[in-house]
Amino acid sequence: MxxxxxxxxxxxxxxxxxxxxxxxxxxxxxxxxxxxxxxxxxxxxxxxxxxxxxxxxxxxxxxxxxxxxxxxxxxxxxxxxxxxxxxxxxxxxxxxxxxxxxxxxxxxxxxTPPPPPPQEHLPRWRRVVEGLRHSRTRDAGVIHHHYDVSNRFYELVLGPSMTYTCAVYPTADATLEQAQAEKYDLIARKLDLRPGQRLLDVGCGWGGMVRHAAKHHGVTALGVTLSLEQAEWAKQAIDRDGLGDLAEVRHLDYRDVLEEDFDAVSSIGLTEHIGVRNYPSYFGALRDKLRPGGRLLNHCITRPHNRPTQTGAFIDRYVFPDGELTGSGTIVAAVQDVGLEVQHMEDLRPHYAMTLAGWVDNLVDHWDEAVAEVGEGTARLWGLYMVGSRIGFERNEIQLSHVLATKTDDAGVSGYPLRHTF
Incomplete structure (x- = not known):
């Protein structure tokens, strides 16, 4: 025995x-x-x-x-x-x-494996029932899996900004809300947003960038998201802030936006869902939305190397199904290959570790309400995922990259100043 x-x-x-x-x-x-x-x-x-x-x-x-x-x-x-x-x-x-x-x-x-918890998504090989990887149907399904959990739950975790992307801390002791406002303003400054201009924000989430650009920079801003719950929340926030004449959020695939000649395009946290093989068509589509002289800011999680890698089993099943990451060099190359001129790139990795620590603090502070909203299993899942991600950023296993580019015209004119102004 x-x-x-x-x-x-x-x-x-x-x-x-x-x-x-x-x-x-x-x-x-x-x-x-x-x-x-x-x-x-x-x-x-x-x-x-x-x-x-x-x-x-x-x-x-x-x-x-x-x-x-x-x-x-x-x-x-x-x-x-x-x-x-x-x-x-x-x-x-x-x-x-x-x-x-x-x-x-x-x-x-x-x-003998037991059935997985209900929060778990299908493994990659079984997702063919939802369509080919990164097809419109399958993309909509995985976005629903992660983002349509509960707007109230996100309010508890993310805080008043309702911003689910890396913040930028102006100082080490800044609050999460101050850092999220600084992130949006940094992007606005990089895009050189001015009153009367037009901004397209793809994968806009709950409309944070759209509302910030309209409120603080006088820009006419359009945001699109595949999450219906995000779009409905954003529309209410726009009305609440009295920004309806400048800001709009649509429940729409970015590929279905009909308008063109935008002065600026921001992509904040969407590229992770695109798939490396789809970068040419993705950045080509964003390029086509810009007027000559317009600017693109791409904000996304990257690897410290340029080998395309799928996310680990836990992240793929529970957090970002079909997620795929690579290095900032691959992002820069893809942006250049569609004819855009890269003007600036930076890594904000430490800021994401700090952002995740802030979200976890919010979860702990509102634990009982979060459990009542989504159940204890889902609340535990989110704590586990955010802490694990924080450690990944701290140890340089993942990074956060900003790539700024311009749509330079046929005569080589980009409209970019001799030196950065942000």
């Missing part, structure tokens, strides 16, 4: 000295008894999640489903635990022989 215990098996995947206490539903324990943080595997289903999907996906399934409880930190902010667990000097994966021995000891019945 095997002497392998569940807690012992889990602990065997971690080097000795990791200050986490492990307990399991079979009564077994491992790790220091006085540890400040504890992982409690409550159910056999949780073990099957861990065994059948080793790594971040199995851990996420067990945590979201409530089968893996975490003690010693807030359920909405696992940063102290994940920072420790993501330290590569402390983590290891079993080799094939070790994995076989563990499964034999724990029982072959644990190789």
């Amino acid at each position: 095997s002497t392998i215990t569940i807690a012992g098996a889990l602990a065997s995947l971690l080097p000795e000295g990791l200050p986490v206490r492990l307990t399991a539903y079979d009564g077994s324990t491992a790790g220091p008894a006085d540890a400040s943080m504890r992982l409690d595997l409550r159910t056999e289903r949780g073990l099957r999640y861990l065994v059948t999907a080793p790594g971040d996906l199995g851990m996420a399934r067990a945590f979201v489903a409530g089968d893996l409880a975490v003690h010693g930190v807030h359920q909405g902010n696992l940063y102290p635990l994940l920072e420790l667990m993501n330290n590569q000097d402390r983590w290891r994966r079993p080799n094939a022989a070790e994995a076989l021995e563990l499964v034999r000891g724990l029982g072959w019945q644990h190789l």
